[in-house]
Amino acid sequence: MDHAALLDWLNTGDAAIRYQTRRDLQGVDDPALKARIATDGWGKQFLDHRNADGTWGRDFYQPKWTSTHYTLLTLCNLGFPSDHAKIRKTVAEIAPMMIAGDGGIGTSRGLNKSDVCVNGMYLNYASHFRAPQSQLTSVVDFLLAERMHDGGFNCMLNRSGAHHSSVHSTLSVLEGIKSYLKNGYRHQNAALQEAAKTAREFLLIHRLYKSDRTGRIIHPAFLTFAVPAYWRYNILRALDYFQSVGHPYDTRMADALDEIIKKRTRDGQWRRMAAHPGQVFFTMEAPRKPSRWVTLMAMRVLQAYPQAVMG
Numbered sequence: 001m002d003h004a005a006l007l008d009w010l011n012t013g014d015a016a017i018r019y020q021t022r023r024d025l026q027g028v029d030d031p032a033l034k035a036r037i038a039t040d041g042w043g044k045q046f047l048d049h050r051n052a053d054g055t056w057g058r059d060f061y062q063p064k065w066t067s068t069h070y071t072l073l074t075l076c077n078l079g080f081p082s083d084h085a086k087i088r089k090t091v092a093e094i095a096p097m098m099i100a101g102d103g104g105i106g107t108s109r110g111l112n113k114s115d116v117c118v119n120g121m122y123l124n125y126a127s128h129f130r131a132p133q134s135q136l137t138s139v140v141d142f143l144l145a146e147r148m149h150d151g152g153f154n155c156m157l158n159r160s161g162a163h164h165s166s167v168h169s170t171l172s173v174l175e176g177i178k179s180y181l182k183n184g185y186r187h188q189n190a191a192l193q194e195a196a197k198t199a200r201e202f203l204l205i206h207r208l209y210k211s212d213r214t215g216r217i218i219h220p221a222f223l224t225f226a227v228p229a230y231w232r233y234n235i236l237r238a239l240d241y242f243q244s245v246g247h248p249y250d251t252r253m254a255d256a257l258d259e260i261i262k263k264r265t266r267d268g269q270w271r272r273m274a275a276h277p278g279q280v281f282f283t284m285e286a287p288r289k290p291s292r293w294v295t296l297m298a299m300r301v302l303q304a305y306p307q308a309v310m311g
Contacts, residue, residue, distance in 0.1 A: 001267050001268045001269070002268070003268075005268075006268050006269070006295065007021065007025060007026065009292070009295075010292050010296055010299075013292040014040075014041040014284075014292070015036040015037045015040045015042075015043065016037045016041070016079055016080075017293060017296055018033055019033045019036075019037060019079055020296055024296070024300045024303075025299055025300060025303065034079065034081060035081055037078060037079060037080050037081060038081050038084055042284055043075065043078060043080055045281065045282055046075060047086075049066075049281045049282075054089060054090040054093075055068045055090060056068045056071040057071070059108065060094065060097070060098055060107070060108070061107040061118070063278070064278050065276070065278045065280050066280065066281055068094070069107075069118065069121070069122070070228075071281075072087070072090070072091065072125045072129070073121050074228045075125070076125035076128040076129070077228065082128050082129050082183075083130075088129050091125065091131050092131055092132065092135070094122070094131075094135075095126075095131070095135035097109060101113070102114055102142055102158065103138030103141055103142040104116075104119045104139055105118060105122045105139060113158055113159055114142065114158075115159075116143065116146045116153050116157065116169050116172075116173065117168060117172045117173075118155075118231075119139050119142060119143055119173075120143065120169065120171075120172030120174070120177075121172050121175070121231065122139065122176070123136065123139055123143070123173075123177070123179065124172070124176040124178075125179070126139075127176070127179040127180040127182070127183045128179050128183065133185055140180070140188050143173055143177075143195075144191050144192070144195060147195050147198075147199075148162070148164075150164060150165050150202055151165070151198030151201055152166070152167075152169070152170035152199050152202035152203070153166065153170045153172075153199065154166040154169050154170075155168075165199075165202055167203060167208075167218070167222070167233045168231055168232060168233045170202055170203060171233050171237065171238055171241060172231055173199060174199050174200065174203075175241055177192045177195065177196045177199075178196070178244065178245055180192065181193070196245075203238060204250055204252045204253070205252070206218070207252050207253075207255050207256065208222075208238050208239070208252070208255075208256040209222040209235050209238075209255075209256055209259075222235055223235060223259055223263075224274070225237075225263070225270065225271075225272065225273050225291075226273045226274060226287075227272055227291065227293045227297075230276060232276060235256040236260060236298060236301065239301045239305070242304075243300060243301050243303075243304035249305050249307050253305065254307075257302070257305055257308035258308065260298055260301065261302070261308060264298070267290070269290040269291075269295050270290070270291060270294040270295045270297075270298045271289060271290055272287055272288065272289060272290075272291035272293070
């Protein structure tokens with residue numbers, strides 16, 4: 001397919017894909033189409049699976065992919081309307097119930113220690129759905145306290161200890177910081193901007209997927225594109241973050257960008273890789289088949305970094 005045909009294909013997908021395609025690839029913000037994310041397709045299906053009290057699954061974090069936590073994260077990533085009253089009510093009820101002894105959001109009630117990665121994801125969707133600043137203050141303080149000497153984050157630091165940051169945790173925190181700053185919150189802004197700067201550098205030092213010591217691939221899963229990604233890191237998700245904050249091209253992105261180009265099919269699309277194991281409410285896109293979500297992400301990354309396409 002040529003570029004125009006790819007856009008036509010994307011614009012026959014779910015409302016969330018159509019809205020982001022028009023906004024990010026065609027430069028048209030369509031509020032009416034954005035509103036349809038809550039009433040059509042995937043967004044409506046997630047709403048239809050809510051419990052009577054507005055939550056999902058058995059608990060805040062259980063079972064993994066059908067929990068309240070991961071459902072809200074997915075809705076956020078779909079661009080679900082941030083002013084949706086029922087979703088905002090659910091988000092506002094999380095912190096009073098789930099705040100841990102260290103000020104972060106716990107994965108179950110009454111914990112003393114919370115998880116950095118979970119709190120990065122929570123900050124992402126809680127900011128998107130405009131949780132009160134008072135509910136985010138201790139989460140921000142907790143995350144900043146967990147920043148490591150190498151500039152990144154690791155969810156094991158406050159539990160069993162860690163000597164090196166994790167790309168999984170670092171990217172989740174970066175996405176949370178982006179959402180928090182984008183939505184106008186003010187607490188610890190300067191410290192968060194500095195933390196984001198060093199966290200991005202941590203990822204770039206690793207060329208987004210390689211050991212900074214040996215140059216070898218850290219894990220082959222980083223080169224696979226499952227959507228939703230949930231907490232799991234991959235290079236497409238990382239580059240999509242970098243383009244979303246307007247980060248300029250860096251030569252240390254080149255290898256990861258080459259890997260994305262290599263995975264483009266002859267039709268110019270990208271496939272969804274095998275789904276992460278675990279129960280889901282419904283299948284959003286078939287594994288190992290052309291994926292509008294992955295293709296959208298790849299196209300906006302390559303649009304932001306044309307140096308990769310030009311070689």
